[in-house]
Amino acid sequence: EDKVVQSPLSLVVHEGDTVTLNCSYEVTNFRSLLWYKQEKKAPTFLFMLTSSGIEKKSGRLSSILDKKELFSILNITATQTGDSAIYLCVFALGGSYIPTFGRGTSLIVHP
Amino acid sequence: GAGVSQSPSNKVTEKGKDVELRCDPISGHTALYWYRQSLGQGLEFLIYFQGNSAPDKSGLPSDRFSAERTGGSVSTLTIQRTQQEDSAVYLCASSPHSGGSYEQYFGPGTRLTVT
Numbered sequence: 001e002d003k004v005v006q007s008p009l010s011l012v013v014h015e016g017d018t019v020t021l022n023c024s025y026e027v028t029n030f031r032s033l034l035w036y037k038q039e040k041k042a043p044t045f046l047f048m049l050t051s052s053g054i055e056k057k058s059g060r061l062s063s064i065l066d067k068k069e070l071f072s073i074l075n076i077t078a079t080q081t082g083d084s085a086i087y088l089c090v091f092a093l094g095g096s097y098i099p100t101f102g103r104g105t106s107l108i109v110h111p
Numbered sequence: 112g113a114g115v116s117q118s119p120s121n122k123v124t125e126k127g128k129d130v131e132l133r134c135d136p137i138s139g140h141t142a143l144y145w146y147r148q149s150l151g152q153g154l155e156f157l158i159y160f161q162g163n164s165a166p167d168k169s170g171l172p173s174d175r176f177s178a179e180r181t182g183g184s185v186s187t188l189t190i191q192r193t194q195q196e197d198s199a200v201y202l203c204a205s206s207p208h209s210g211g212s213y214e215q216y217f218g219p220g221t222r223l224t225v226t
Binding site: 031032034041042043044045048088090092097098099101102103104 | 142144153154156159161167169170200202213214215216217218219220222
């Protein structure tokens with residue numbers, strides 16, 4: 001059975017801190033890993049990772065995948081209150097168009 | 112360009128009534144997904160449409176739930192004889208590719224409350 005574990009479940013930091021969110025997995029037929037940010041209702045797409053060791057970066061956010069050790073991390077530097085959200089790790093598996101969602105990490109950034 | 116839109120944004124209904132939720136995907140996106148999210152829970156897959164293929168209904172929780180997609184674009188999720196446990200946020204997402212790229216673009220959701 002496919003397994004996705006995100007850690008920590010929740011995190012509270014102050015503005016300016018750097019955070020690292022983890023996603024470890026045991027899935028069959030891995031195709032790609034995606035990170036989403038969910039504020040209020042709708043998740044918004046952040047990154048898609050398919051190759052190991054290649055960092056994706058967007059502003060203060062970056063992510064990398066390690067296919068050997070079966071994990072991905074999402075880094076946020078110089079956090080802002082607007083970064084407060086649930087961050088979802090999602091898998092696309094070969095042979096299925098239905099993504100597998102992690103339970104998410106809840107990040108709260110205090111001013 | 113325009114993103115995924117959903118209507119209504121909020122719906123309050125009495126137990127036993129039928130409801131219809133609408134999703135307008137991004138133009139040109141061939142794949143469309145429906146999810147629901149109960150309070151404090153993760154996203155639960157409901158149904159997937161891809162082009163003109165038969166939908167994958169494996170996530171629908173009961174036969175009270177149905178969905179259709181007309182002309183490969185707009186989709187309607189129908190819940191018959193609503194129950195209180197149907198209360199949740201219903202999210203629609205569209206994707207430009209059937210494979211290769213799985214990034215999905217989500218609508219703002221419909222919050223359904225069954226009283």
